[in-house]
Amino acid sequence: MIQVIQAQNVGLAYLEERFNLQLAENDAFFTEWLEKLSEITVLEKQSLDKVKFHFLRLVKHPPLSEETVKLVVLSPILSLAGFYDEPFLIRSEQSIEISADDEGEVVRGRINILIIQEQLWLLVIESKKPSFSVLGAIPQALTYMLANPNPKKPVFGLVTNGSHFTFLKLAQEIINQYAMSDEFTLLKRENELYKVLSVLKKLSEILS
Template sequence: MSIAITEAITTIAEAERKFKLSRTEDEAFFLEWQTSLPELSDAERLALDEARRRYLYQRSQGQLLEGTVTLLLASPLLAIAGFYDPPFRVRAEASVQLTLEDEEEVLQGRIDVLVLLNQFWVVVLESKKTALSVWTALPQTLAYLMANPQPEQPSFGMVTNGDEILFVKLVQREQRLYGLSRVFAPFSSSQELRNALQILKQISRAIGEGVE
């Protein structure tokens, strides 16, 4: 039986149960958002400030839908981080399918934005409208990360509603574990958005070293 991921996985508890996932709070598990973050160039800072200014203007007019959040904030972040340039490839609305173990269910969904390096997944991006918390997108983001066709490699996700950004790391080795960053708030501070860009650049570097 085929069912949409958004219908089958609606809570974090469901995602953990269906995929046999456990959250780890071991700081060493998800170092990519915490240590040795790359410095930003003046050009990157200027481009980021411009993207934030545009987002704040549109946000001041009212709530924003998912597509607008992607257009105004998430897409510029990926572009400035270099994910729209070689050697990366980008797919919008990428279809994924996942068969649950021990259950007669096939989960189907569409990733808002998927960044790839060769055949390796680099970042799964999930956007939500500003009226919703980033936590509402975490269950389906975990499902998308579980669909990674290279489970031997770590998977990374970025969840944003524009006002907040959350990063996720998932591994499927001896154990299926995931870890979370803190929530960044670009709406409140330009430094928060700069931190998010640094993390994306760090993830790019980590994945690139892992697939060489």
């Protein structure tokens, strides 16, 4: 009998054991969030300042849902990064199913936002409500990334709860390796959405 496991209940230890997943030890594995980041304009900064203001205003009036985070924070940032334009396509609530060989278990879930180009998975985005830990959502995002039907190229991920953002990279080879960026947060005086957008614009450039 096949045991069905929901992706939101999966932990890193499970992924390491079942899917041969390892944290990359080489700092050169994931430099896309660090090196030669794209410049953002004054107008883009003004737009991001509004995003931050709107989100922090809404936080004062809980509860906030995942849908609110996607509407208020993710949608304008993805637009500024160019992911609504050619050659990208956006899919929401994409169902996935993944299983390890001979384990008798299937992991199922639904990707919040998936960005593709000619059916190739490029960027997996997992959005959570503000009360949810970004760290706790990383295994779920990695599960979705492991379900990539075209694993020959690395796939990137972004996990956010509206106030915190972490980027991921996964390369599927004999050993599946992943790495995480530093965490960006809106709870600083500096608007770290500038950095988030810079990374997204860099990804849109190298993936297009």
